[in-house]
Amino acid sequence: MIVQTMREFGSHRSCIRDLFDYGLRKAREIGAENVYDYSLGNPSVPAPAAVKDAILATLESHSSVAIHGYTPASGAPDARLAVAEDLCRRYDAKIRPENLFFTCGAAPALVSALHALAVEQSEFLLLAPFFPEYAVFVTAAGGKPVIVPADTETFSLDIAAIERHLTAHTQAVIVNSPNNPSGVIYSAAELEALAALLCRKSAEYAHPIYIIADEPYRELTYDGVEVPFLPHIYADTIICYSYSKSLSLPGERIGYVCVPDTATDSEELYFAIAGAARACGHVCAPSLMQRVIALCAEVRPDIATYDQNRQTLYHALTEYGFRCIKPHGAFYMLVEAPDGDAAAMSERAKKLNLLIVPGADFGVPSFCRLSTCVSPDMILRSLPAFRALMETYRK
Amino acid sequence: MIVQTMREFGSHRSCIRDLFDYGLRKAREIGAENVYDYSLGNPSVPAPAAVKDAILATLESHSSVAIHGYTPASGAPDARLAVAEDLCRRYDAKIRPENLFFTCGAAPALVSALHALAVEQSEFLLLAPFFPEYAVFVTAAGGKPVIVPADTETFSLDIAAIERHLTAHTQAVIVNSPNNPSGVIYSAAELEALAALLCRKSAEYAHPIYIIADEPYRELTYDGVEVPFLPHIYADTIICYSYSKSLSLPGERIGYVCVPDTATDSEELYFAIAGAARACGHVCAPSLMQRVIALCAEVRPDIATYDQNRQTLYHALTEYGFRCIKPHGAFYMLVEAPDGDAAAMSERAKKLNLLIVPGADFGVPSFCRLSTCVSPDMILRSLPAFRALMETYRK
Secondary structure (H helix, E strand, O other): OOOHHHHHHHHOOOHHHHHHHHHHHHHHHHOHHHOEEOOOOOOOOOOOHHHHHHHHHHHHHOOHHHHHOOOOOOOOHHHHHHHHHHHHHHHOOOOOHHHEEEEOOHHHHHHHHHHHHOOOOOEEEEEOOOOOHHHHHHHHOOOEEEEEOOOOOOOOOOHHHHHHHOOOOEEEEEEOOOOOOOOOOOOHHHHHHHHHHHHHHHHHHOOOOEEEEEOOOOOOEOOOOOOOOHHHHOOOEEEEEEOOOOOOOHHHOOEEEEOOOOOOOHHHHHHHHHHHHHHOOOOOOOHHHHHHHHHHOOOOOOOHHHHHHHHHHHHHHHHHOOOEEOOOEOOEEEEEOOOOOHHHHHHHHHHOOEEOEEOHHHOOOOEEEEEOOOOHHHHHHHHHHHHHHHHHHHO | OOOHHHHHHHHOOOHHHHHHHHHHHHHHHHOHHHOEEOOOOOOOOOOOHHHHHHHHHHHHHOOHHHHHOOOOOOOOHHHHHHHHHHHHHHHOOOOOHHHEEEEOOHHHHHHHHHHHHOOOOOEEEEEOOOOOHHHHHHHHOOOEEEEEOOOOOOOOOOHHHHHHHOOOOEEEEEEOOOOOOOOOOOOHHHHHHHHHHHHHHHHHHOOOOEEEEEOOOOOOEOOOOOOOOHHHHOOOEEEEEEOOOOOOOHHHOOEEEEOOOOOOOHHHHHHHHHHHHHHOOOOOOOHHHHHHHHHHOOOOOOOHHHHHHHHHHHHHHHHHOOOEEOOOEOOEEEEEOOOOOHHHHHHHHHHOOEEOEEOHHHOOOOEEEEEOOOOHHHHHHHHHHHHHHHHHHHO
């Protein structure tokens, strides 16, 4: 008498975690320096010094009861104000503290938004390549995940393909830019085309089709590429954000949902998201970390290492003959399997102690994902293995 | 096209929060010292010094990436080990780290357990008086909350009433001891009677009826009364725990689910709970706080203030003529409305700037709940108002 879907969610391990655990075992066997683990997206750059300063300052200047007590479910007033002001300044946006709902990271932010919108028969578009957990979250919310295949030439938004997958039941499209796993950033022109399509279809179906913008990598961009502020382009946008990557705080579970005033039924939607969070056991986001955010809302990460890693890998692998998708954001890179079979490529790589994730779960079965949030040193040590991997295809 | 149940969960405010907000407004009007707020269960005692020491030691001795990185979804190995060892020592129990799943507090622990068990048509027994969020959590998980009325004479377990509410669809009984709102601790004899009933009924219905033990107040007991370790009494027990009250860390969202090996299908159940947590957006419990728990698993709270508050209030209110249920645990006390109408009693009290919560949402509509986790000073200042409240019934 146990719910079998939940048991499957709990016992079906992701191939990312499987590879990571394999790497730990292998490291004990042959030494950590001989395993080249590109599996996990765990930030390798320390949190900015301001984070530790903020923790220490908070511990010194506030009482224990004030630091560790409950905050309102939506977040501490000073944290909400600091984030709203930062968004207004950076994007010339009109975000009020009341538009923000703090959560234990981006995952519960997404889950709450999905539960708020998962009316009967609802469908949610996942644009390949996509973060595999989206499918779990949509299914668990009672919605149907509808996968739009990737344009594996450009990895840009395929507007025609998206249109083919929209129906009267579509409640939202999840847009993840900078993208995990491709590192691609959708341009303003692409997003404007998507907005035009969704406006037209929302009118046709007589209900809003929201964009759920999953933006944990918003601050991680290279080559001067900027991430457009989506609510400026499409009014019915819900932003889900996390400080996991931008402040290197993945374990601390701190993020938020932003429902701008421009969104249709924004107040009702906000309450539904708050209610969905409550139904999932949300009481408040971790209170000490909310104080850190209140003090660090304007702090940006030092991404020089990620940038260097990206370039080293892109140039080396391209030189060896691999087709790589050049990332302009996040800390991942897609590499195409020379014979189109990424599952086999991951297995071949494993024999060289190179751990790269096959892309099937991301909706791109001919690509492997490399997490580039690793040590520059490991990258240099791993290059001969990549060269050897390409050799296996030339025999 | 917004899910209306979620909107209602988000916009229907609890009467506790309403009273608390009223108190904040009133305090601005007439001065905080003239408002006697007994509404919220926010610990008034600071976290033990060991908590701050553990945070500082962690910040000094570990790298940022190690402190703030992802832990396994189930929890950091050292935190799970420390808690398992503590449980084994205290209760002579056989709890392994693998029986523990860390969560963002007790609420998501409960939600995960409920989702794991909420098969079609499932029913969950709530024993009045009960924490009102149980009804939200059960409903949201797709189960049916079945309320067993309180024995308002003794507030002990009413085994005959529980039996009348058990059906073939009952999946679990939520047991909350020390109890919020009564402060009552169920004795070993009562729990043994419950266990005998559930064993008999599990056999009759040919499936286990679990006890979900919600135990955030386990460490808050007075008069030498002990909280029995439920898995010793009933094998099919799932424990949900939180450090919110025992370490005064309610805002930090740290707790766990424990599925002992004795529980039927314990491994499958554990995976289902892990899967339900994942489906609700759980990635890991806050990582810095997991390190605090690893260092503070044996730390117990200083409850002298709560004990003193309890005695002061119980004796004064009894002297004024109120019938109070003497609490032996937690930090709440139930006071009976002299005319049986607790909603009206709360309104009368409000006119005296005394904020006490009517018990309807807790399943005891003739009682008001007082949170006794307040300052002893406020209690002394409030006593004339309680006396005046009784006077209003004598006119």
